[in-house]
Amino acid sequence: MFTGIVAELGTVKGIQRSSQAGVLTIAASQVLSDGNVGDSIAIDGVCLTITDLTDEDFTADVSAETLRRTTLGSLKPGDSVNLESALRLADRLGGHLVLGHVDEVGTISGWQDEGTSSLMRVSISQEAIRYVVYKGSVCVDGVSLTISKLFDDGFEVSLIPHTKQATTLGHKRVGARVNIEVDLLGRYIERLLTYPSSEGSSIDMGFLAKHGYI
Numbered sequence: 001m002f003t004g005i006v007a008e009l010g011t012v013k014g015i016q017r018s019s020q021a022g023v024l025t026i027a028a029s030q031v032l033s034d035g036n037v038g039d040s041i042a043i044d045g046v047c048l049t050i051t052d053l054t055d056e057d058f059t060a061d062v063s064a065e066t067l068r069r070t071t072l073g074s075l076k077p078g079d080s081v082n083l084e085s086a087l088r089l090a091d092r093l094g095g096h097l098v099l100g101h102v103d104e105v106g107t108i109s110g111w112q113d114e115g116t117s118s119l120m121r122v123s124i125s126q127e128a129i130r131y132v133v134y135k136g137s138v139c140v141d142g143v144s145l146t147i148s149k150l151f152d153d154g155f156e157v158s159l160i161p162h163t164k165q166a167t168t169l170g171h172k173r174v175g176a177r178v179n180i181e182v183d184l185l186g187r188y189i190e191r192l193l194t195y196p197s198s199e200g201s202s203i204d205m206g207f208l209a210k211h212g213y214i
Helices: 064-069 161-166 184-194 205-210
Strands: 008-017 022-027 040-043 046-053 057-062 080-085 104-114 117-123 137-140 143-151 154-159 177-182
Touching: 040 057, 104 154, 137 154, 177 184
Parallel strands: none
Antiparallel strands: 008 022, 008 080, 022 057, 040 046, 040 080, 046 057, 104 117, 104 177, 117 154, 137 143, 137 177, 143 154
């Protein structure tokens, strides 16, 4: 699990592709200081496993499913990527709970500079927009952001100077594809409200009243 607070920018050193998978090699420093083979790491918001590492870089396998559902398959040597090590229970939760399981790829559809900050609009599918709420959280390329405006086909977020400097988002422009993970709490709540209970009915106002919640 992650928080969407990017630790550092890594650089793609190489990507080996086969017919159904790939291997990424990423140059980094901070995330490797206490990293080990087998650790989870978020690369542009995608949870992968470190399979090898040195003092200067690490490698991670990328499955066919990940290549299909994220932007990792379009990376090239020299590209920058957002990196975050897995959350420890003693860490500060500076962003929000992020699994690193990308829901879909969105598209940056608008950009407006406001002084040193910027407003970034992202278009996503109707399936994903149902889990996005005003002032709620969303993860874009591994970055935890607060939604400042909602649209029928997407959302808008505000990028402060630090976010633009410390992540890849400051270099993105209209038309760029980005990994999207919606807030997982919404998905769990929806599941609980629609899944039949042992009594053969879903959770509703009557169920909550019967069990003393209202």
